[in-house]
Amino acid sequence: MTKSIMIVGVGGQGTLLASRILGNTVISEGYDVKVSEVHGMSQRGGSVVTYVKFGDKVYSPIIGIGEADIILAFEQLEAYRALPYLKKGGTIIANTQKMNPMPVITGAAEYPENIIEKIQQSSSLIPVDALELAEKAGNIKAVNVVLIGVMAKSTDIAYETWVETIKSTVPPKFLDVNLKAFELGYNLK
Amino acid sequence: MKKLLLGNAAVARGAYEAGVRVVSSYPGTPSTEITEEIAKYDEVYCEWAPNEKVGAEVAIGASIAGARAMSCMKHVGLNVMADPVFTMSYIGANGGLVFCVADDPGMHSSQNEQDSRHYAEAAKIMMLEPSDSQECKDFTKAAFELSEKYDTPVFLRLSTRVSHSQSLVEISDRQERELLPYEKNIGKYVMMPGNAIKRHVVVEERERTLEKFANETELNVIEDNGSKIGVITSGIAYMYSHEALGDKVNYLKLGMVYPLPAEKILEFAKGLDAVYVIEELDPVIEKFCKSCGVKVIGKEKFTYLGEYTPAMIKKAVFGEDLPEHAEPKENIPMRPPVMCAGCPHRGTFYVLKKLGLVVSGDIGCYTLGAVAPLATVDTTVCMGASVSAALGMAKARGKEFNKKLVSVIGDSTFMHSGITGLVDIVYNKGANTVIILDNSITGMTGHQDNPTTGYTIRKEPTKQVNLVALCKSIGVSRVVVADPFDLKHFEEVVKEEVAADEPSVIIAQRPCALLKTVKYTGTCKIGSDCRKCKVCMKLGCPAIWQDKDGVHIDANQCNGCGLCINVCPFGCITKED
Numbered sequence: 001m002t003k004s005i006m007i008v009g010v011g012g013q014g015t016l017l018a019s020r021i022l023g024n025t026v027i028s029e030g031y032d033v034k035v036s037e038v039h040g041m042s043q044r045g046g047s048v049v050t051y052v053k054f055g056d057k058v059y060s061p062i063i064g065i066g067e068a069d070i071i072l073a074f075e076q077l078e079a080y081r082a083l084p085y086l087k088k089g090g091t092i093i094a095n096t097q098k099m100n101p102m103p104v105i106t107g108a109a110e111y112p113e114n115i116i117e118k119i120q121q122s123s124s125l126i127p128v129d130a131l132e133l134a135e136k137a138g139n140i141k142a143v144n145v146v147l148i149g150v151m152a153k154s155t156d157i158a159y160e161t162w163v164e165t166i167k168s169t170v171p172p173k174f175l176d177v178n179l180k181a182f183e184l185g186y187n188l189k
Numbered sequence: 190m191k192k193l194l195l196g197n198a199a200v201a202r203g204a205y206e207a208g209v210r211v212v213s214s215y216p217g218t219p220s221t222e223i224t225e226e227i228a229k230y231d232e233v234y235c236e237w238a239p240n241e242k243v244g245a246e247v248a249i250g251a252s253i254a255g256a257r258a259m260s261c262m263k264h265v266g267l268n269v270m271a272d273p274v275f276t277m278s279y280i281g282a283n284g285g286l287v288f289c290v291a292d293d294p295g296m297h298s299s300q301n302e303q304d305s306r307h308y309a310e311a312a313k314i315m316m317l318e319p320s321d322s323q324e325c326k327d328f329t330k331a332a333f334e335l336s337e338k339y340d341t342p343v344f345l346r347l348s349t350r351v352s353h354s355q356s357l358v359e360i361s362d363r364q365e366r367e368l369l370p371y372e373k374n375i376g377k378y379v380m381m382p383g384n385a386i387k388r389h390v391v392v393e394e395r396e397r398t399l400e401k402f403a404n405e406t407e408l409n410v411i412e413d414n415g416s417k418i419g420v421i422t423s424g425i426a427y428m429y430s431h432e433a434l435g436d437k438v439n440y441l442k443l444g445m446v447y448p449l450p451a452e453k454i455l456e457f458a459k460g461l462d463a464v465y466v467i468e469e470l471d472p473v474i475e476k477f478c479k480s481c482g483v484k485v486i487g488k489e490k491f492t493y494l495g496e497y498t499p500a501m502i503k504k505a506v507f508g509e510d511l512p513e514h515a516e517p518k519e520n521i522p523m524r525p526p527v528m529c530a531g532c533p534h535r536g537t538f539y540v541l542k543k544l545g546l547v548v549s550g551d552i553g554c555y556t557l558g559a560v561a562p563l564a565t566v567d568t569t570v571c572m573g574a575s576v577s578a579a580l581g582m583a584k585a586r587g588k589e590f591n592k593k594l595v596s597v598i599g600d601s602t603f604m605h606s607g608i609t610g611l612v613d614i615v616y617n618k619g620a621n622t623v624i625i626l627d628n629s630i631t632g633m634t635g636h637q638d639n640p641t642t643g644y645t646i647r648k649e650p651t652k653q654v655n656l657v658a659l660c661k662s663i664g665v666s667r668v669v670v671a672d673p674f675d676l677k678h679f680e681e682v683v684k685e686e687v688a689a690d691e692p693s694v695i696i697a698q699r700p701c702a703l704l705k706t707v708k709y710t711g712t713c714k715i716g717s718d719c720r721k722c723k724v725c726m727k728l729g730c731p732a733i734w735q736d737k738d739g740v741h742i743d744a745n746q747c748n749g750c751g752l753c754i755n756v757c758p759f760g761c762i763t764k765e766d
Contacts, residue, residue, distance in 0.1 A: 010524065011526065012529070020355075023193050023355055024193060027191075027193050027357065032356075032357065033193060033355070033356065033357060034321075034354055034355065034356045035193070035354060035355040035356075036350060036353065036354040036355075037195070037353045037354070037355070038297065038353065039218055039219060039221070039222075039297075039298070039353055039635065044526040044527060044528065044529060044554060044557065044633075045524075045526055045527040045528075045529060045731050046524055046525055046526035046527070047523075047524040058356070059428045059429075059431040059432040060428045060429050060431075060432035060433075060498075060499050061321075061350060061354035061356070061425075061428065062350065062429075062498060062499075064498050064499055064500040064511070065500060065511045065512070065514050066511055066512030066513060066514035067512065077521065077522070077524070078524070080517050080521055081517075081521045081524075083514075083515050083516065083517055084514045084515065084516050084517075085514070086514065086515060087512070087514075088512070088513050088514070097745075099731075099743070099746070100731075100734045100743075101522050101523065101524035101525070102524070102525060102527050102560065102561065102562075102729065102731065103522045103523055103524075103525075103561075104522050104734070105562075105726070105729070105731070105733065105734050105735070106561050106562045106726070106729070107735070108522075108561070109520075109522035109523075110522070111522065112517075112519055112521065112522075118517070118518070119515075122515040123515050131745065140745055
């Protein structure tokens with residue numbers, strides 16, 4: 001049985017690092033893994049999507065409509081955009097941070113209101129103020145690892161296994177902040 | 190040992206294990222990380238070339254000199270290097286020679302969606318296509334072996350999803366290889382007509398040999414699940430097909446996509462009720478099957494456009510619909526890519542827009558100058574075209590039009606293929622103004638060094654091309670260096686240079702805001718005395734936004750570059766620490 005986790009956010013928020021921590025953690029559990037990333041132009045402040053799939057044998061690296069067990073959203077609007085990808089019975093873990101896309105900034109479109117509540121009408125969504133927790137950990141850029149922490153709690157993988165991968169994936173200079181961020185996410189009530 | 194590797198990193202690993210000695214490339218998404226990963230292996234000489242043609246030629250020279258060599262590029266880079274490639278088909282290879290080309294179906298980061306497989310057929314060069322990271326490594330090694338065995342360059346074709354997906358790879362050690370002897374061989378290495386005529390005969394013989402090899406090689410695999418439906422596919426489309434159709438169909442998975450295996454296809458199709466060809470982009474395999482007399486279902490069921498998905502394949506073959514899912518009940522605003530907060534190009538485009546100039550654009554982050562609200566760039570074709578196409582525009586529409594026209598081109602793109610356009614302007618008495626956006630790095634592809642940065646791919650200090658001296662030596666007497674964040678001065682400079690009756694170059698110098706050496710401090714804040722004139726909104730900075738209460742700056746996104754302070758006509762924006 002393949003597990004599909006979709007990570008969505010805005011270019012520059014660190015979705016790549018999140019997908020790498022996740023990918024490296026699940027291989028240490030002995031699964032076959034595929035991680036699909038986005039590089040290049042779309043990274044420049046645009047919507048970014050990465051996929052992590054693991055199981056006995058994974059073929060396609062991408063996740064389709066109605067297939068994601070978990071969606072890890074770094075921004076509200078991106079959570080809303082990704083909603084169709086959620087499997088029936090799946091869960092969205094969403095950072096409550098809002099970032100205005102250019103069409104909203106220029107006034108060509110409006111940022112939808114009450115996104116969290118709207119998603120919750122049809123699907124399970126855990127809201128997280130990851131920005132606040134990242135700030136508490138010591139760097140607002142650690143939003144990604146906070147969210148990984150929240151998600152880690154819902155898996156069978158041991159706390160220590162995650163910590164080990166973070167140690168081997170994150171540059172040493174940012175390790176303390178990231179470990180703290182992970183802990184804050186993991187222990188979120 | 191198994192490691193989770195990006196497809197591109199696996200190609201690099203394969204080349205390393207195969208004993209590659211020389212790699213030369215120009216960065217281009219989705220191929221860039223191959224060469225970056227190679228740079229981590231000290232045993233390999235590795236470089237960023239000024240463009241793909243030079244990169245390919247460096248690899249060609251190394252191969253002729255007896256080393257295994259490789260050059261990597263994106264699909265449009267293959268157009269740039271096509272000239273030597275077609276002739277190398279005649280010359281063949283001494284040390285194994287691999288050209289790795291990454292296509293971009295779906296155009297995640299490209300200006301077109303061309304299918305590189307056409308080049309393999311046109312240049313008569315064998316092409317392999319892996320479908321995951323393990324195959325990226327294995328096929329790269331195979332490519333070097335085959336190159337030497339059959340005396341031919343070999344293409345390795347990737348696509349974005351293969352290049353940028355990570356999957357598990359079994360790691361082995363490097364096999365060091367002695368240089369093959371270099372022997373003078375004018376008949377093989379000097380392609381003038383008398384020699385090339387003879388080499389063409391060799392090429393055609395090799396084609397027949399490789400057609401036979403295609404039928405025998407284990408790169409092309411039949412997976413018989415006892416079904417009456419068959420699928421012929423390759424690369425990432427194989428993975429999508431397998432995910433969608435599982436063991437309910439038989440597969441012919443082609444790891445070698447040129448030449449194609451006629452006999453194997455006939456054998457596979459025999460006795461099947463239906464055979465689908467599932468391939469992204471053009472119907473290359475489909476047309477070949479039809480030419481062999483095999484009835485296949487292809488583009489009548491599958492699109493020429495973009496990337497495929499397992500769901501699309503399930504629908505086309507089994508008629509299955511999408512699984513149950515929720516949908517937002519309103520329109521979701523798009524989030525297109527934008528220039529970063531603090532981007533030096535923002536100042537340039539703000540001024541060009543203010544002056545109402547026609548902007549002949551180029552390939553790089555600054556192509557985003559075409560996006561609202563700046564929407565300043567008029568044209569983007571290919572690397573270097575900003576300069577030469579602007580000369581064409583000026584020659585077509587005359588002097589007055591030229592006074593309203595500028596070219597914008599990045600430092601790396603100018604080195605790639607802007608120089609020759611500037612030579613054309615000077616030589617043919619043009620009076621164009623070219624703005625070189627010198628942000629001290631190759632930005633779009635993720636910060637690669639180039640001849641203007643003063644560092645090699647391994648960050649060793651090296652000679653730095655002096656853009657001012659270069660332009661002057663071409664014959665441009667008016668060369669001005671200006672800071673695009675000093676808006677007033679920059680505007681004066683642009684006005685003056687477009688008015689001049691001779692060629693001019695403005696070097697808009699300010700480093701990329703994402704460079705580690707760039708340290709802006711504090712964040713900008715809009716004061717309560719804001720008059721809501723919204724001039725700052727015209728910058729299209731992702732940190733500045735408005736609602737019914739007025740204009741705000743998002744402290745989490747602002748990097749303190751201060752450009753908005755410069756545009757505010759009433760001095761209402763200040764910086765906080």
